[in-house]
Amino acid sequence: MKPGILVFLNGTSSSGKTSISTELTKQKEIPFHHLSVDDFFNNYNDFINNKFPDIEPTREVDEQAVAQILFDPIISVYYSTIKLFSEMGLNVIVDTVIDNDKSFNECLDQFFDQPTLFIGVLCSKEELTRRELARGDRKIGLANSQFNTVYCFNEYDLEVNTEELNPVECAEKILNFIKSNKEYSVFKKLSKRNVSVS
Numbered sequence: 001m002k003p004g005i006l007v008f009l010n011g012t013s014s015s016g017k018t019s020i021s022t023e024l025t026k027q028k029e030i031p032f033h034h035l036s037v038d039d040f041f042n043n044y045n046d047f048i049n050n051k052f053p054d055i056e057p058t059r060e061v062d063e064q065a066v067a068q069i070l071f072d073p074i075i076s077v078y079y080s081t082i083k084l085f086s087e088m089g090l091n092v093i094v095d096t097v098i099d100n101d102k103s104f105n106e107c108l109d110q111f112f113d114q115p116t117l118f119i120g121v122l123c124s125k126e127e128l129t130r131r132e133l134a135r136g137d138r139k140i141g142l143a144n145s146q147f148n149t150v151y152c153f154n155e156y157d158l159e160v161n162t163e164e165l166n167p168v169e170c171a172e173k174i175l176n177f178i179k180s181n182k183e184y185s186v187f188k189k190l191s192k193r194n195v196s197v198s
Contacts, residue, residue, distance in 0.1 A: 011121030016162035
């Protein structure tokens with residue numbers, strides 16, 4: 001049995017990744033499992049809130065320390081779960097934001113040998129801001145702060161522009177690419193990045 005396909009949706013917050021993922025999981029031609037990094041963090045937060053509802057920290061922890069202690073390990077478990085699903089022959093939609101070099105390198109390590117379809121989910125800064133305002137559940141400016149790091153790639157196997165296509169059309173474009181049996185080659189061309197140590 002072949003490993004499952006990884007449909008890697010590369011885009012900022014609010015670019016439309018989750019909406020596309022929803023449409024891909026609805027269709028019946030090719031089964032997909034949607035793994036969103038948000039679910040991994042939300043499940044952890046739910047566990048802590050339910051297990052320790054009255055917890056009162058006795059000192060503050062800065063954001064960088066929180067990232068090292070908590071965020072990085074959760075992201076590692078997220079990537080490992082995706083790889084495990086692929087090894088089990090399950091097709092996975094990868095719904096995350098790669099906004100730092102360390103995370104990118106770990107992602108590359110985990111997915112390099114998997115059949116990874118690297119898709120650019122494109123959207124302009126102006127539209128991203130409009131969507132953040134409309135959503136009301138995202139910090140305004142989050143997507144723009146991620147923009148240059150997320151969209152630093154020169155090439156994708158496929159691009160979908162979510163200002164020009166709705167989620168159903170994006171999903172259909174992705175499905176048609178998969179059914180064409182074209183090679184997924186771009187992810188294997190990527191190189192690790194130098195990570196600065198602070």
